[in-house]
Amino acid sequence: MMNLLEIKDLHTYFEGNGAIVKAVDGADLSIREREVVGLVGESGSGKTTIANSLLRILPETGRIVSGGIIFKGINIRELSEKEMQFKIRGNEISMIFQDPMVSLNPLFTVGEQITSVLKLHQDIGQKEAKTKAIDLFRKVRISDPEKRFDNYPHELSGGMIQRVTIAMAMSCEPSLIIADEPTTALDVTIANQILNEFEELIGEIGVSVLWITHDLGVIKRICDYVNVMYAGTLMEQGTVKTVFENPLHSYTFGLLRSNVIYYEPKGKIPTIMGELSEIPHQGCKFYPRCPIGDEGCLQESIELRKIDENHSIRCIKPEDAKRLSRSKNHGFQGVC
Amino acid sequence: MSLERYALRRFLEMIPVLFIVLFIVFLMLHFIPGDPAKNILGIMATPERLEQLRKSLGLNEPLHKQFYVFLTQLARGSLGTSIRYKAPITELIFSRLRVTLSLVFMSAVFCVIISLPLSLWATKHRGKFPDYVARISSLFVFSMPEFWTGLLFLNIFALRLGWFPTRGWGSGLLDNIYHLFLPSFILGLFLTALVTRTLRSDMIEVLQKEYIRTARTYGFSDRTIYLKYVLKNALLPTITVLGLNLGWLLGSSVVIETVFSLPGIGAMLLDAVIVRDYPLIQGISLVFALAIMLNNYIVDIIYGLIDPRIYRS
Ligand SMILES: Nc1ncnc2c1ncn2[C@@H]1O[C@H](COP(=O)(O)OP(=O)(O)OP(=O)(O)O)[C@@H](O)[C@H]1O
Numbered sequence: 146m147m148n149l150l151e152i153k154d155l156h157t158y159f160e161g162n163g164a165i166v167k168a169v170d171g172a173d174l175s176i177r178e179r180e181v182v183g184l185v186g187e188s189g190s191g192k193t194t195i196a197n198s199l200l201r202i203l204p205e206t207g208r209i210v211s212g213g214i215i216f217k218g219i220n221i222r223e224l225s226e227k228e229m230q231f232k233i234r235g236n237e238i239s240m241i242f243q244d245p246m247v248s249l250n251p252l253f254t255v256g257e258q259i260t261s262v263l264k265l266h267q268d269i270g271q272k273e274a275k276t277k278a279i280d281l282f283r284k285v286r287i288s289d290p291e292k293r294f295d296n297y298p299h300e301l302s303g304g305m306i307q308r309v310t311i312a313m314a315m316s317c318e319p320s321l322i323i324a325d326e327p328t329t330a331l332d333v334t335i336a337n338q339i340l341n342e343f344e345e346l347i348g349e350i351g352v353s354v355l356w357i358t359h360d361l362g363v364i365k366r367i368c369d370y371v372n373v374m375y376a377g378t379l380m381e382q383g384t385v386k387t388v389f390e391n392p393l394h395s396y397t398f399g400l401l402r403s404n405v406i407y408y409e410p411k412g413k414i415p416t417i418m419g420e421l422s423e424i425p426h427q428g429c430k431f432y433p434r435c436p437i438g439d440e441g442c443l444q445e446s447i448e449l450r451k452i453d454e455n456h457s458i459r460c461i462k463p464e465d466a467k468r469l470s471r472s473k474n475h476g477f478q479g480v481c
Numbered sequence: 482m483s484l485e486r487y488a489l490r491r492f493l494e495m496i497p498v499l500f501i502v503l504f505i506v507f508l509m510l511h512f513i514p515g516d517p518a519k520n521i522l523g524i525m526a527t528p529e530r531l532e533q534l535r536k537s538l539g540l541n542e543p544l545h546k547q548f549y550v551f552l553t554q555l556a557r558g559s560l561g562t563s564i565r566y567k568a569p570i571t572e573l574i575f576s577r578l579r580v581t582l583s584l585v586f587m588s589a590v591f592c593v594i595i596s597l598p599l600s601l602w603a604t605k606h607r608g609k610f611p612d613y614v615a616r617i618s619s620l621f622v623f624s625m626p627e628f629w630t631g632l633l634f635l636n637i638f639a640l641r642l643g644w645f646p647t648r649g650w651g652s653g654l655l656d657n658i659y660h661l662f663l664p665s666f667i668l669g670l671f672l673t674a675l676v677t678r679t680l681r682s683d684m685i686e687v688l689q690k691e692y693i694r695t696a697r698t699y700g701f702s703d704r705t706i707y708l709k710y711v712l713k714n715a716l717l718p719t720i721t722v723l724g725l726n727l728g729w730l731l732g733s734s735v736v737i738e739t740v741f742s743l744p745g746i747g748a749m750l751l752d753a754v755i756v757r758d759y760p761l762i763q764g765i766s767l768v769f770a771l772a773i774m775l776n777n778y779i780v781d782i783i784y785g786l787i788d789p790r791i792y793r794s
């Protein structure tokens with residue numbers, strides 16, 4: 146089966162004040178049709194930058210330096226800005242954002258906002274767009290959709306607005322929806338409810354999803370495939386089942402173990418603390434925080450390699466990682 | 482609440498303010514130290530003439546009665562008689578109001594057609610050449626008092642180059658516009674600089690907002706994003722600034738009308754002050770005060786039109 150999206154060795158940098166931030170530094174990621182793919186990694190690892198590169202909506206200081214983004218066989222990097230606007234953004238690929246309260250324009254009704262997207266990408270008039278929007282609202286379980294249509298964002302709850310943005314994301318029947326931590330800003334009950342509904346919806350309409358999150362629990366719940374990102378690059382990827390049951394990268398192991406992003410200092414088992422900060426120029430980017438790394442890890446650049454059909458890692462010592470995960474009987478089950 | 486109800490409520494809220502304004506304007510004559518009649522006629526006036534004036538202005542009556550008379554006269558559309566022009570003040574004001582309103586209107590037009598594109602251009606190329614042009618020219622304008630700019634432009638474009646008339650208001654619509662071109666341009670300059678600066682910084686702020694990113698994500702073009710979203714979201718602070726500066730505009734119209742010898746209400750006010758035509762000063766002050774009240778009302782309504790959060794909560 147052909148991949149819907151294939152990102153190959155993507156490098157996206159930010160430049161400013163003479164410094165270069167390599168936000169995405171050699172990322173590979175692919176998504177197949179109708180697949181729900183998780184992208185997990187701590188804050189600042191470059192998840193949002195991947196999404197922004199994909200839609201080419203980077204802030205002015207950001208730039209895709211190299212790599213390929215192949216969507217339905219087309220290299221996104223070669224499309225003109227006009228083609229991006231009319232064919233890709235909102236039409237083929239749409240997005241749901243982290244903070245629903247600020248992601249819609251406060252000066253327009255939610256109805257106006259969704260119909261303007263519909264009218265932009267489809268050859269329909271206001272009346273038809275409104276009918277469609279109200280249908281979509283009904284689909285995402287917005288109660289009393291006709292009435293909500295004329296509400297301004299400030300008149301709706303966070304959960305309700307997130308439903309509106311989900312409706313908007315689905316409005317033009319995209320092939321891919323990027324969800325950038327869409328439930329983080331909501332309270333747990335609402336988040337759960339929306340997650341359930343979203344899961345049902347994507348099954349119904351058969352869309353691929355790139356789900357960006359910190360939350361491994363969510364990944365386990367809704368994703369088929371997971372990508373673990375660290376410092377702008379992918380450390381481990383595979384089906385949720387393989388990666389969760391048999392993590393072969395010490396970073397993944399750390400994530401699973403704690404489900405919190407920070408760990409104890411180096412030396413003290415099982416993993417390391419520190420922040421995403423000092424990245425070695427050569428060799429493994431995770432080295433400063435890796436409990437099992439040694440000089441060998443800094444010698445050469447480490448490639449993402451396939452362990453088996455559904456599992457790849459960027460580490461030269463998977464056996465040690467495996468031992469690490471077994472040595473302490475932490476069990477990941479309790480976490481997720 | 483609907484917009485209509487909001488508009489009505491704001492209107493009703495103005496009524497007490499209106500009475501306060503009327504009372505203050507009425508009191509103006511009495512605030513001036515000394516005998517109002519003497520102030521008006523000067524120290525050389527004969528006792529007979531003073532008495533006559535006191536009588537015609539009703540100065541001998543108790544204050545509340547005078548206010549009552551003032552109000553009833555006003556209700557009949559009368560503001561008394563000008564001492565200098567010996568004519569009804571309402572008539573004088575109406576004949577001159579047209580000039581001032583045209584002047585203010587034209588300067589607003591200048592302000593909009595210059596500041597909108599300029600601030601959009603500066604925002605789009607912030608930190609680059611267009612932005613510097615906008616910022617430095619604003620700064621330049623801020624540092625020049627309008628009487629000075631007025632005289633400078635008058636000297637260059639009217640006297641030396643002869644492109645524009647030096648004085649007066651002309652006759653006929655086109656001629657009026659031609660005569661008002663230079664003065665309204667100068668009157669509009671300060672506002673233009675102010676609006677350009679405010680809009681620019683507010684638009685830059687709005688551009689960072691998540692909802693603008695949403696619009697971009699959904700495929701809206703830069704054109705739509707700037708003209709439909711960024712501009713609208715950045716407009717409120719600008720309207721506030723404009724609203725607050727109407728008083729300044731009226732004050733400046735006095736200067737500009739004088740520099741360009743325009744027969745407007747501002748120039749008439751200056752005249753009235755010089756010859757101590759107190760009833761006329763009173764009348765013009767009332768018009769200015771009403772203009773500012775009306776302006777604030779309109780600003781409130783525009784607020785509501787732009788941002789429904791203001792009345793829908
Ligand atoms: N506009 C920008 N200018 C400069 N650097 C930026 C900019 N945006 C992001 N970065 C940097 O790029 C890196 C990746 O940021 P990104 O937002 O992609 O991370 P993320 O994984 O989405 O994090 P989070 O989980 O907090 O959303 C960070 O180091 C960040 O500081």
Ligand code: SF4
Pocket residue numbers: 394395396429430431432435436437438439442447459460461462463
């Ligand atoms: S390559 Fe070395 S430093 Fe990097 S994760 Fe593997 S063991 Fe740790």
Ligand SMILES: [Mg+2]
Pocket residue numbers: 192193194325
């Ligand atoms: Mg992010």
